[in-house]
Amino acid sequence: MLEVHHLSCQAGGRTLLDAVSAQFDKGCVTGLLGPNGAGKSTLLKVTAGLVPACAGKITLDGHDIQSLTTAQLARQLAYIPQDNPPLPAIPVCEIISLGRLPYGETGSRAIKHYAVENALKATGLADLAQRRADQLSGGEKARLMLARALATEAEIILADEVMAALDPAHALSVMQILRSQAEAGRCVVLVIHDLLMATRFCDNLVLISDGKVQASLPPADLTDTLVQNVYGVTTRKIGTGLVPWNRV
């Protein structure tokens, strides 16, 4: 289990996270919801060790992750950033094989690793394996970043708005991939703005605004009132999910 305990983060004289505590269970997809600027990406970056916290700690199965070396952490935790970094003019399969670096696997050995082949297939990129990464579309790049994360076989996947650039079919298939990772026992934490996808497919939701956790609950317990308080919008129900309907 991944837990953050009273995490605080400040930058530029502002408080970005204010004593945030949350639990992210293995075997579950947790959706991080909240308005723009709420602190969701900051929480993922601090959890991934990319941005320092000014207070609090992060534990994995009860152990402070600061006790892990960088390589150990990279084998335990895969982070997918919100903004795709500029990609070099090298084949897609080589980018995915970078997911094997934490194990010291490089070159053709890494490219031939079953985890790289599985990641190519799972993300629907097998046909693009030899395509130059810098020539991919936005949605293809997003799937490439997911594939690189899958190639690490990390127990924890932190994904920041991976579905933002995806068409509906690919968004659904990425959600299925993340769900199957959770069903394989992994811990998936997903920043997501799509309320319907979040309420349909996540096991737990953590609502954040103003750098604070406002609620942590299963999607079935998410009420219209709570969504109004956090986003300032009313909702309608579609099946088991909620969709934003009108501004309050």
Ligand SMILES: Nc1ncnc2c1ncn2[C@@H]1O[C@H](COP(=O)(O)OP(=O)(O)OP(=O)(O)O)[C@@H](O)[C@H]1O
């Ligand atoms: N390095 C920084 N220095 C100062 N302020 C920052 C810094 N990084 C982020 N912020 C601010 O912290 C707040 C939280 O940012 P964050 O990226 O975590 O929000 P978010 O919830 O992921 O938003 P979005 O949904 O728009 O992606 C924002 O107001 C942002 O402008």
